Amino acid sequence: MSQALIRLRVNGSEVARTVEVRRTLSDFLREDLGLTGTHVGCEHGVCGACTVLLDGQPVRSCLLFAVQADGAEVTTVEALGTPEALSPLQQAFMDHHALQCGFCTPGFLMSATALLRDHPRPSNEIIRDMMGGHLCRCTGYAAIEEAVKAAGA
Numbered sequence: 001m002s003q004a005l006i007r008l009r010v011n012g013s014e015v016a017r018t019v020e021v022r023r024t025l026s027d028f029l030r031e032d033l034g035l036t037g038t039h040v041g042c043e044h045g046v047c048g049a050c051t052v053l054l055d056g057q058p059v060r061s062c063l064l065f066a067v068q069a070d071g072a073e074v075t076t077v078e079a080l081g082t083p084e085a086l087s088p089l090q091q092a093f094m095d096h097h098a099l100q101c102g103f104c105t106p107g108f109l110m111s112a113t114a115l116l117r118d119h120p121r122p123s124n125e126i127i128r129d130m131m132g133g134h135l136c137r138c139t140g141y142a143a144i145e146e147a148v149k150a151a152g153a
């Protein structure tokens with residue numbers, strides 16, 4: 001099995017690991033680094049649950065190989081906050097009931113993080129454009145839209 005040494009930064013920490021070249025970034029984060037906040041749903045780029053930031057841009061980690069993140073900065077949902085100190089965006093999701101089962105939530109949070117960085121006061125249209133890349137089977141999306149809007153206010 002072909003392997004490669006990769007070096008990257010994950011949530012601000014330097015990481016060096018030897019990985020199979022076919023290992024997905026999502027499996028690398030979850031299984032090799034134990035960062036299980038990144039969820040894997042469809043595994044083919046449709047649901048958005050696996051979204052992380054790669055050099056600041058939202059990407060589907062199920063569609064990337066870990067070796068493609070060599071030299072990059074990866075940010076996962078674990079970097080946003082803790083149960084004791086939620087980030088403003090996480091708090092807004094809680095306040096606006098923007099999650100039920102929570103399976104889709106890490107992906108929404110990561111895309112919304114990039115969105116709010118680029119559009120601190122986003123329009124509903126911009127938020128809906130972002131939401132179009134994610135599936136949620138529980139909330140009906142309106143609450144998520146409200147939460148992102150509130151976090152940007």
Ligand code: FES
Pocket residue numbers: 039040041042043044045046047048049050051060061062063
């Ligand atoms: S698990 Fe990656 S998009 Fe669904």
Ligand code: FES
Pocket residue numbers: 098099100101102103104105135136137138139
């Ligand atoms: S909160 Fe359950 S899938 Fe979105």
